[in-house]
Amino acid sequence: MSQQLADRIRACRLCADRFAATATGHAPNPVVWFAAGARILIISQAPGLRVHQSNTPFWDRSGARLRDWMGIDEAAFYDRARVAILPSAFCFPGYDAAGIDLPPPPVCARTWHPAALAQIGQVPLRLLVGGHAHRRYLPGRLGVTETVRGWRDHAPGTFALPHPSWRNTGWLKRNPWFETEVLPALRARVAQVLTE
Template identity: 60%
Template sequence: MTLTQDIETCRLCAERFAATATQHSPRPVVWFRPSARILIAGQAPGARVHESGRPFTDASGERLRAWLGLDEATFYDRDRIAIVPMGFCFPGYDAKGSDIPPPALCRDTWHDKVMAELTGLDLILPVGLHAIRYHTGHKGSLTEAVMNWRADAPRLTPLPHPSWRNTAWLRKNPWFEAELLPDLRARIQTLL
């Protein structure tokens, strides 16, 4: 079996997911090929992605594609862009209806193996604090990590999660859309 097949058949979190408010089964969303030059390292699939089996098939995906200046066909071209979350499955909701963070077990089991296969990466885009901490070692806040984006550019650029929940963050940090995104879009176009 290939690494992709191993991840697609993973059931390590079956009991954990069955105990959530959503009581769902694992459905790993695997979207990468070793030829990819750009990595989008997300958090974990949401409920809609769990249903579709395709990453970022929700409003967050629309916003992310707009941020990156990519159409759907390019965004979903696995030979060029890998989408590797910190947790491959939808973690579920807690009793209050809030998202459960991606289980560390998934990251610890699979992420280093995936990164070992993605040897041709020219750009890594950690999306959200879980991914930022894994890929950068950053211990501070999301704002600090994203604000210091130039420190790791052009190889790595941390991004906030494109969720509607971060709309207030975007308003408070206009430099993100005015400075970071134009630079990032230009680098992506050069790579592709």
């Protein structure tokens, strides 16, 4: 990773006033986790509170589920030479008054994604995790279920996945095809890409 780009992202305070006004009243803490030449690019939603506190992406139950979906362990997942993680917002957006995660501020991706994607370069496998990533990088898609179900129709080397949050356990139960059809193909492709 270009240290200059990483430092610029970590120093970003574009959303300071927005975050101070949330129920959590927190300061920005951009979590940056990518390097040039990675084999897999995960474009996700935004860090949660645990990630905000640990400075490590997917350092929560969602991360454990995502690693299981991919069929890899923590060592492979957190190896920046193998896996780049580019959230739709680098900072935890905070909670609203009801304790619900706020959406990632669009200004973050508009500001930082072009430079980050240029730095990461071409990758053989891209995972779009959650509706925010789907809408940004698969325009014209109508919803998460339809987008994930159409996994064979996406560009080669692209998988659209639901968010691995435990809040989506009901979605997984209602859509058993995800586990029987999508996950075996995903794990096979991940294994292939990481051994090429």
